[in-house]
Amino acid sequence: MARQSISLTDPNDRWLKQQVNSKEYSSKSELINDLIRQAKNQQKEADWIRLKLDRAEKRL
16 A cells, blocks of 8 residues: 655644544544545546536537
């Protein structure tokens, strides 16, 4: 697994800590990985919708 060093704003760091402290996630890394997975899924859905729209426009 690749290690990264990132800088966070204070509000974002507090939010990450709150999520971990609430037992929602076991670590900041787990939360960051989940956020990336969610973003990738959203991008995949947006790409699918864009493809459908492009195909529909070509049929007109």
